[in-house]
Amino acid sequence: MAAQGRKVISRASAEELGSVSHLVLDSDNRRIALVVVGKRRKARVVSWEDLSGFGADAVMVSQDEALREPQDDREQAAAMGDLELLGRRALSDLGNELGKIDDVVFDPDSGALESLVVGEDERPAGSLLGAGSYAVVVRADGAESAPRQWQS
Amino acid sequence: MKLLVTGSSIRGLPVVSIAEGEDVAEVRDIIYHAEAGAVVGFTLNKRGMLAGRLKQGLPIEQVHAVGRDAVMIDDGSQLVAPEDAPEAVGSPETERDVIGNDVLTESGVSVGAVTDVVVLAGRGGQVVGYQIKLPGGGEGYIPLPVQLAVSGAALVVPDVTRDFVCNDLVGLGAAVDEFRARLGIA
Numbered sequence: 021m022a023a024q025g026r027k028v029i030s031r032a033s034a035e036e037l038g039s040v041s042h043l044v045l046d047s048d049n050r051r052i053a054l055v056v057v058g059k060r061r062k063a064r065v066v067s068w069e070d071l072s073g074f075g076a077d078a079v080m081v082s083q084d085e086a087l088r089e090p091q092d093d094r095e096q097a098a099a100m101g102d103l104e105l106l107g108r109r110a111l112s113d114l115g116n117e118l119g120k121i122d123d124v125v126f127d128p129d130s131g132a133l134e135s136l137v138v139g140e141d142e143r144p145a146g147s148l149l150g151a152g153s154y155a156v157v158v159r160a161d162g163a164e165s166a167p168r169q170w171q172s
Numbered sequence: 173m174k175l176l177v178t179g180s181s182i183r184g185l186p187v188v189s190i191a192e193g194e195d196v197a198e199v200r201d202i203i204y205h206a207e208a209g210a211v212v213g214f215t216l217n218k219r220g221m222l223a224g225r226l227k228q229g230l231p232i233e234q235v236h237a238v239g240r241d242a243v244m245i246d247d248g249s250q251l252v253a254p255e256d257a258p259e260a261v262g263s264p265e266t267e268r269d270v271i272g273n274d275v276l277t278e279s280g281v282s283v284g285a286v287t288d289v290v291v292l293a294g295r296g297g298q299v300v301g302y303q304i305k306l307p308g309g310g311e312g313y314i315p316l317p318v319q320l321a322v323s324g325a326a327l328v329v330p331d332v333t334r335d336f337v338c339n340d341l342v343g344l345g346a347a348v349d350e351f352r353a354r355l356g357i358a
Contacts, residue, residue: 047193113190114294115239116175152193154186157244 023079024106028057031072032083038064040079043124044098045105045133047151052131054098055079057087063099065090074128102153110138112160113149121156174345175293177240178303179204182291187216190236191247195219197226199243204289204299206270206322211289211297213258214243216251229257232297239293270327275304275314277331282307283314284337286327290344300348302327304337312337313344315351330355 026040038057046053055066070086071079081087090099097103110118123137133145136158143158150157179202186195197216205212214235216226234250235243245251275283284304290313292298301315314329315336321328336351338344 047191111188111193111242111244112239113244114237115185115188115242115244117241150189150191150193152189154195155188155193155242157188157190157193 023055023074027078028055028066028087029078029080030082030084030086031080035084037081037084037087042101042104042106043126044103045124045148045151045156047148047156050133050145050148052126052133054095056098056101056104060100063090063101064088065095065099068131074131097153103151105136105151105156108151109155110136110143111155111157112164113157114160114164116160116164118158174300174348175240176290176300176341176345177238177293178341179289179291181240182214182238182243185239186219186242187214187230187251188242188244189247189250190244194248195242196245196248197228197230197251200225202289202291203229204270206299206327209299209316209318211238211291211299226251228253231258235295235297237294238291238297270302270322273322274326275302275333276326276328277333278328279331281331281334283329283333284312287311290341301344306337312339313341314338315344315348317352317355318357 023040028037030037041056041059043052044054052068057064064087066081066086070081072082073080090096105121105124108121110121112118119139121136125134136143147159149159182202183199185199187197188195198219200215200217202211203213211232213229213231215229218226228251230251236246237244270286273286284306286302287305288303289299290301292300301313304312304314306312314333332354336347338347
């Protein structure tokens, strides 16, 4: 997801509205829910549904109004960067840290999550259980119940 | 091989909601019932610097898994108010503290004094061993049968325990099954 810094362009006015700061996941539906544009107090958000295209060179929105103020608590947290995925701690549901989220692979047409990259490991979208400000939680794989390095 | 964690390493772990990915509390203390051979729950602190004690507790039945880095719960609703908690969790001061107790074999030989409990990671909070201070000095680990006799002062373990004193948790992880097999416990 090298989406960071990608320009956000209005299809209606052809104006550049800003640049992508990060993407926010809807962990229940395992898809990208929100694009955060700009940083911190100046951050605005676009719902994935309001995008007309997530292209290699630019993120297109149908009209300028699609870029809006964050509304509920979760959107506020997203705008403040609290839900940024990259670099977030990855935790298994068995309570063991797996590393950091290094990349998020998704379908640019549908926004559907395909996989989460944690170090050398690629975890399928289906293993995602929850994502918040503390951790991204994924289902433990078979290997985790046993390996020696967790015996401390 | 089993993943084992000591009581002291569980203290301070974040309690993380799986559905929300949030740290909703942290473990203040573990509530252990020696007769049952299991952790029955946790008392909690709020998260963050200078945060105080949380009124709610966490019964072990509500825990999805105890891990090396976190105690996992399904979502925030698993924390229970003191008045709704099972008696064992709501009144932790009634717990019989085993730390410092002498461990004696059935034939009356001291194996050492308990310094910590060793918990099997995952569900259920099963206590599978103790960390002990060996009579000759130094630290060791012993496996436990599923149930054992406990008084305020001493714990009585099978004689065969002396053959299974381990130097570290890795050794204990391997020893627990063999120990229980020797005693004829599944």
